[in-house]
Amino acid sequence: MRPLDQAIVALYVVAALGLGLVLAGRQRDAGDYFLGHRGLPWWAIMLSIVATESSVVTVISVPGLAATGNLTFLQLPLGYLVGRIGVAALLLRGYFAGTQETAYTRLEHRFGGRARRTAAAIFLGTRSVADAVRVFATAIPLAIITHWSLPAGILAVGLVTLIYTWVGGIRAVVWVDVMQLGVYVLGGVATLIVALGLAGGADAFTTALQAGKLQVFDFSFSLTRTYTFWGGLIGGALLASASHGTDHLIVQRLLASKSLRDARRALIGSGLCVIVLFALFLLVGTSLWLAGAAEPGLRSDAIYPGFIATRLPAGLAGLVVAGILAAA
Template sequence: MRALDLVIVAVFLVGTPLLGIALGGRQRSSTDYFVGSRRIPWWAVTFSVVATETSTLTVISVPTVAYLGNATYLQLAIGYLIGRVLVAFVLLPRYYAGNLVSAYGFLGKRFGPGMQGTASVTFLVTRLLADGVRLFATAIPVKIMLDEFGMDVSYPVIVAAIALVAVIYTYLGGIRAVIWVDAIQMGIYLLGAIAAVFVLAGRLPDGWLAGAAGEGKFQLFDFSSNVVTNQYAFVTAVVGGALFAMASHGADQLMVQRLLACKNVRDSQKAVIASGIVVFVQFALFLFIGALLWSFYGGRTPGELGLTASDELFPKFIVEELPPGLSGLLVAGILAAAMSTISSSLNSLSTSTISDLYQRFTKRPLPDAVVLKQAKLWTLIWAGVFVVFASLFTTTDQPVVELGLSIASYTYGALLGAFFLGILVKHARQADAVVAFLSTVAVAAVFALGGEFTVDGVRLPLAFPWYVPLGVVVTLVVGGLLSLRHGAPDPKATAVAEQSRQDA
């Protein structure tokens, strides 16, 4: 009967690129490839943003967070919504005012090409690491399913196959194909998750709800005074989550590119705020699944269940416990979540490479046909690099959702801080911004690689939600102090402000 699951997954893998090509249509210009000529409906962009950030990490790893702990992870979603509201009214109007296709184009206009290139390179490295984790996470349930059939396929091979499917429609359909396929893929994984809830709820013993509640599985708020190292303390999660969302949706090309595909700034604002509401509901859904799994398995540890990694909990249930067909649908949903992230990353990496780096280094205007050709070429190059990076994460004991967020947090503070520096400190020049940016990355590296605090006699690292706030503060302080050397505001700051007023 498991053959039905393989058929469903196979149909999904074959049908997805065909659907993407059909929906994407022909790409006639680089603007069409990068931002869909700004003709995408805001609700489709909302679904694409949610699908992109959800990825496999949410589908298989967020349930693990609740299984091993409780629902305090949802506090991050509260901060995420606050941060998106700020992005909508602080950053998006500036991007539309400059008619940009890259988030870092704003830094180029405000400071100069050096700062734009520095931010773009940082984005490229961060995306490779963070989405490398996501791509690897997708291979986990696929490998478990193949093992059930006695097929010993390595993680790198699975990763390469997934990346190949995603790159086909990304290469041929551009951002329009990515967004529309994202919206459909979101429906697939949500349908699978809801079905899993009903199956789980129907197989639990009487009194499971009271038992799970008694173990604190539904605890939402954590008002712990340890806000430094406890990543889910209320203040840490909400403040850190808000600034993380400002960085991820306002200073990260992966999300900004989708928002710039809307018809106008008002539609873009609706898309980003609505995505915050949908993400909150999604987090609640997958945390609830984690509590159900805890009740189903009687609270046994992953090791007691014969698992080598905690993130195999939900995939184990999907493959072993769900009826044929539904199991295949959920595996397809996990693949859908991964492909939405990978295809989005490939498109944004290509866009940033061409608009922020390639055209800067050539130092001459390029025909649009050449820009479009180079964009597609770099989509293929980044796909190959992705497979290599994803293979680096084949062994980790940490829930991969936390690992992915931690990696992104290392550089998000510097990126968001650079945007704030450009907006708030009019005297700051390009050299000030670059030095402040690099100083922030160095400080984040110190905390990421060894900075610890002693709490109740135990050495613990700084909670990952604080990396972004720390980075913003360091960038503003260093850049602000360096800007005191200049007696007058930067002419570029005046020009950007004047353009914003004219476009408004």
């Protein structure tokens, strides 16, 4: 990377660590560590949920889907929204009954200690595997763009996240999430502007429309198509019901809300934000196709990293790399 890009990435790392350490000094007890004394604004929790469920797959692979296909992937987050509405209506009230600090406290009160221990063990096992994949997936584009080794990328991502999470508690996690979401959304917008400029401006979308690249909905009942409206609606709703109704990562953030009403606003609002976020990165992929970045034979998940490494100007490339780190 160029010196300016390196400086921007370093600034992001220092800011993430600094924010986490500053907020760590405001903790007074375990309730503050796990719930932030339920004093966090609903909009911050909403953005934190969006940042939590997003990953390098959102930043790297979603643009690749649009660059090599169309926008039908956007049908999936519509199902996510439906699932969130169901969770907000049916499950959240139970979590706010009493003074529960975690989702597992609720399980213990309702079903006993064995249910709590079993659910916690399943979460730790599945989350360890999922986050290992997530961090490894982040290290791959970092290696392409920065020429870091895979172990170096994994170590950098893991250490930064571990320090501010361990020291800062839920308050640090939420506010760093908000900052991170802002970083990679800004990187996505910057890429969209640059790619459209290379493609000849917004009028280039006419070419994409004629090529079928802007198709969003597929109402067919085909079982062979990857993304259909019905598959996205049903599958997305079921997935969101499980992940946002029982997953510790999401429920813990919701429990930090000031009230049940705020938790519902944060959860449903996050569904709307995810639709906008996916739309942004799908349009980034379409703009990369218009700019000629989707070369024949190139893997879909290599299109965006290749564009960052070769086509983005100094400064913007560093911003997008910081966004990839933020999405880890």
